[in-house]
Amino acid sequence: MRHLINALRQCALIGTLAFSTSGAAAPMYQVLIGSYTSEGDSEGIYRMQFDAESGQIEPQPLQVVRTHNPSWLTLDLNRNRVYAVNENGPGHPDPVGRVSAFILAPTSGKLSVLEQQITLGDEPTHLSQSRDGRYLFVSNYGSRANPGGSLAVVPLAKDGTLLPVTQIATHKASEVHPERQQSAHVHSAVMSPNGKTLFVSDLGADKIFVYRYDPANAERPLSPAEPAFISLPDGSGPRHLAFSPDGSQAYATLELSAQVARFDHVDGSLVQRQLVDLAAGGDVSLHSPGAIHPSPDGRFLYVSDRAEKNRIMVYAIEENDTLREIQQRDSEGREPREFAIDPSGQFMLIANQKSDAMVVLTRDPDSGKLGDTVQTLPMGRPSDVKFIDRTGP
Numbered sequence: 001m002r003h004l005i006n007a008l009r010q011c012a013l014i015g016t017l018a019f020s021t022s023g024a025a026a027p028m029y030q031v032l033i034g035s036y037t038s039e040g041d042s043e044g045i046y047r048m049q050f051d052a053e054s055g056q057i058e059p060q061p062l063q064v065v066r067t068h069n070p071s072w073l074t075l076d077l078n079r080n081r082v083y084a085v086n087e088n089g090p091g092h093p094d095p096v097g098r099v100s101a102f103i104l105a106p107t108s109g110k111l112s113v114l115e116q117q118i119t120l121g122d123e124p125t126h127l128s129q130s131r132d133g134r135y136l137f138v139s140n141y142g143s144r145a146n147p148g149g150s151l152a153v154v155p156l157a158k159d160g161t162l163l164p165v166t167q168i169a170t171h172k173a174s175e176v177h178p179e180r181q182q183s184a185h186v187h188s189a190v191m192s193p194n195g196k197t198l199f200v201s202d203l204g205a206d207k208i209f210v211y212r213y214d215p216a217n218a219e220r221p222l223s224p225a226e227p228a229f230i231s232l233p234d235g236s237g238p239r240h241l242a243f244s245p246d247g248s249q250a251y252a253t254l255e256l257s258a259q260v261a262r263f264d265h266v267d268g269s270l271v272q273r274q275l276v277d278l279a280a281g282g283d284v285s286l287h288s289p290g291a292i293h294p295s296p297d298g299r300f301l302y303v304s305d306r307a308e309k310n311r312i313m314v315y316a317i318e319e320n321d322t323l324r325e326i327q328q329r330d331s332e333g334r335e336p337r338e339f340a341i342d343p344s345g346q347f348m349l350i351a352n353q354k355s356d357a358m359v360v361l362t363r364d365p366d367s368g369k370l371g372d373t374v375q376t377l378p379m380g381r382p383s384d385v386k387f388i389d390r391t392g393p
Contacts, residue, residue, distance in 0.1 A: 027052045029343055030062065030109045033351065033358065034070045034084060034384035038092050040356055042380030045070045045084060045102075047111060050387075052344045055360050055374035065102065065111050068094045071383040072126050076133060080104040081160040082111060083129070083136060089122035089143065097124045099138055099154055101162050109388055117162040119152045126188040126240075131195030133160075134215050139186040139200070148173065148183025151200055153222060167220045174206040176235040177256055181206070187239045187255075193247035197268040198222060201238040203255060207231055208238055210269060230270045233257055239290060245298040249321055253303060258287035260303055260313075262323055276323055278305055278313060289313075291338045296345065300326075300368035304336040304350075312336065312350070312361075314368055329370040332359045340385040347374065351382035358382055 029050045035042035047063040050056070069092065070084035086098035101114040121140025128137050135153055142149030153167035171184040185204035191213070192199065200209040210225040217223075232238055237256030243249065243265065250263040250270055258279040263270035278287045288307035294300065294317070301315040301323060314327035333352025340349050345365040352359055358379050362371035 027344065030388045031057070031340075031342075031349065032073055032075075032082065032111075032384075032386045032388065033379065033382050034073045034386075035379070036069050036071055036087070036353070036381035036383055037067075038069055038088075040380040042382075044068075045073070045082075045111065046379065047109060050342060050349070052342060052346065055347045055362065057349070057358055057360065057375060057377050059377060063110060065113070067100055067113075068092070068098075070100065072124075073384050073386045074127050074129055074136070075104070075386055075388065076129060076160055077104070077388070078133065079160040080106050081114070083127060083162075085119075085124040085127050085138060086116070087123050087125055087141075097121050097140055099124060099127060099136060099162060101160065104388070114160075115162055117154060117164060119154070120165050120168055121150045121152055122147075123149075124152070128189055128191060129156075130213060130215070130221075131191055132215060135221060136162075137189040137191070137198060137200075138165075139189050141185050141187060141203075142183065143185070145182040148204060149186040149202070150184065151186050151189055151222075153220075155218070166218070167222060169200070169209075169211070169222060171202050171205045171207070171209060173204040174234065176206065177237065180204065180237060180256060181235070188241060190241045190243070192265070192268065193243055197225060199241050199250070199270070201241050201252060203237040203239055205229075206234055206236055206238065208241065208252065208270065212268075225268065227269065230263075230272070232261065232272075233259075233275075240292050242292045242294060244294050244317070245296060249317075251292055251294070251301055251323075253289035253292045255288055255290065256284075258284045258289060258305075260289060260292070260301075260315075260323065262321070264321075273321070274323060276315070276325070278303075278309075291336070293339070293341070295341060295365075295368060297365075302339065302341075302348070304331065304339060306335045306337070310334050310336060310352075312339065312348070312370060314370060316368060326367075327369045329361065332361070332373050332376060333357050337382070338384045340387060343387055343389055349385050351385050353381055353383055356380050356382075358385075 262274035333355035335354035
């Protein structure tokens with residue numbers, strides 16, 4: 001049954017079918033890669049083709065969409081829209097933080113520019129969409145101590161068109177880290193699986209803030225929950241949050257303390273159950289956990305560890321939900337900012353930002369472990385990887 005489901009899933013993806021030498025059909029998927037244009041020679045968003053038989057990204061892009069610093073992408077496949085942050089701020093060619101919308105052609109996958117809105121903050125680094133499709137939640141990281149970072153709420157029209165920011169949320173910094181925590185630095189905002197709660201990770205505050213979502217209040221759909229935040233260790237710097245496929249667990253990378261926190265997701269809040277140390281008693285400064293994603297089957301958790309380590313950590317998720325480390329795999333590059341498992345489950349694509357390359361590794365769906373390096377594809381400052389998958393969430 002699993003093989004049948006996988007086959008149907010692959011056929012539902014945007015792409016074409018190529019034929020292997022044996023005559024069997026091999027799926028060709030489309031993937032979007034975000035990047036930093038203010039560094040190196042990147043031009044924007046790259047729409048590429050991925051061969052699930054060979055594990056190769058086709059070197060020639062299907063399309064290059066020129067836009068400033070599209071470092072994070074979010075897809076709305078119901079309305080054929082792609083949204084990107086433009087991680088701009090003072091000192092950049094474009095000093096204004098923005099969010100961009102693109103039309104996604106349903107058959108070809110071609111992107112067309114729709115419009116932009118300013119985010120009323122510096123360096124927007126992450127965005128997500130409400131489950132009902134009515135709002136985008138944009139994380140303005142705000143690298144300067146003054147004014148720091150904020151959360152911006154961007155309404156969407158019925159056709160997915162961007163409307164001006166309608167709500168801004170700010171937080172108080174912990175001031176524990178002398179350089180990184182002198183102000184708030186909102187790094188991600190992730191909605192609960194049931195669509196009722198928004199969890200906002202603030203690296204500068206050492207807290208995950210919790211907001212209730214009420215779209216009936218169209219101008220201010222977010223209000224503080226009770227409790228209004230989950231406290232994390234002083235100086236830990238929460239970055240990204242991800243939920244397990246069944247929604248019962250949540251996992252967060254703590255960038256400054258080099259840890260991964262595991263939570264029970266209970267009644268719209270998070271209860272910390274486990275704290276995993278990536279440094280294992282060593283020098284924390286050699287580590288910088290960033291991206292975090294469970295496998296689609298919920299059996300494994302993957303975490304990128306940047307700084308000097310530049311590796312992917314692999315954890316088995318036990319029956320009692322405990323994380324158990326099973327592998328440390330070199331990312332074959334520097335600064336693995338983001339990664340994605342391809343729809344076949346056989347490969348992992350890694351955006352090694354500071355070595356200007358996309359790297360493809362084999363993956364064993366049964367053991368969860370990462371294997372051989374299939375490809376190293378030069379690409380200027382890649383930062384995010386999203387497959388155009390019409391069967392996904």
